Amino acid sequence: MTTSTRPSIPAPTASATARRTQWRRRLPWWAVVAALGLIALLWIYPFLWMLSASFKSPAEIFAGGLGLLPEQMRWENYARAWTDGNFQRYLLNTAVVTVGTVAIVVVRCALAGYVLGRYRFPGSRIILGILVATLFVPTGYTIIPIVKLSMELGLLDQLSGMILALAGGANVAAILIYAGYFRGLPAELEEAAVVDGAGFLRTFTQVMLPLSMPVTATVAVLTFLFTWNAFFLPLVFSFSNPALRTVSVGMQAFVGENSTDWPGMAAAGVISLIPIVALFAFMQRYFVEGIAGSVKS
Missing domain, CATH: 1.10.3720.10 (MetI-like)
Known part of the structure; x- marks a missing residue:
């Protein structure tokens, strides 16, 4: 009479347990980093929008809303500000x-x-x-x-x-x-x-x-x-x-x-x-x- 043997499931190693514990401890830190990153993005968004608007046309500024990517890089805006705007x-x-x-x-x-x-x-x-x-x-x-x-x-x-x-x-x-x-x-x-x-x-x-x-x-x-x-x-x-x-x-x-x-x-x-x-x-x-x-x- 033969007995069937089930494959044994290896117990979690000490290193895996330590990694999970370390990840749980760092989870609040990652949450704080994500929140601060979002706040920083909201803080610098007006500057990013102004930088984007400097390459747009007047019609594109009002039609684009809060979008940041201009359809065409208009470097003549800087030339006009530098010379015509004195x-x-x-x-x-x-x-x-x-x-x-x-x-x-x-x-x-x-x-x-x-x-x-x-x-x-x-x-x-x-x-x-x-x-x-x-x-x-x-x-x-x-x-x-x-x-x-x-x-x-x-x-x-x-x-x-x-x-x-x-x-x-x-x-x-x-x-x-x-x-x-x-x-x-x-x-x-x-x-x-x-x-x-x-x-x-x-x-x-x-x-x-x-x-x-x-x-x-x-x-x-x-x-x-x-x-x-x-x-x-x-x-x-x-x-x-x-x-x-x-x-x-x-x-x-x-x-x-x-x-x-x-x-x-x-x-x-x-x-x-x-x-x-x-x-x-x-x-x-x-x-x-x-x-x-x-x-x-």
């Missing part, structure tokens, strides 16, 4: 104004932050309170005295006047970032500089300022973004001289009385965003380090 001049004006504003703001805020962060003197808390209070003052309330001062100095129709107007704000965030960073540096650095015979300016320029490069990068990026996208003050300063327009004000050149050149405006918008994206990609690491260092301090 964006080659507006881009140069914006670069000059932005670089000048960033330089003034970095030097001024670094000095103010160094003094407020490292020194205690009568009235220092009052000064900080006044600086914070200026955050609640609307921009429209300060435009009249700014224009009046610029007219008295003969700077209303010049790029230098626009630079001074944009750089003359309180810049409270930049000052507080510098103050928080300098406050966290060890006092031995200043003591060693004093022993070597360094005064206030030499200690600041040769010791403290080089150590604050991450914060300086952060302030430079924030000021660059603010100045590059500024609209109100450049609009006022370029009323009587359209040649002084910046890229944000120059967008109005595509708006006519009876129609709007939407493809040209989209192409001009893409052109104006390229320097910002390039700068942030280059200084992203320093920007994050500066924010982290100032908050930690």
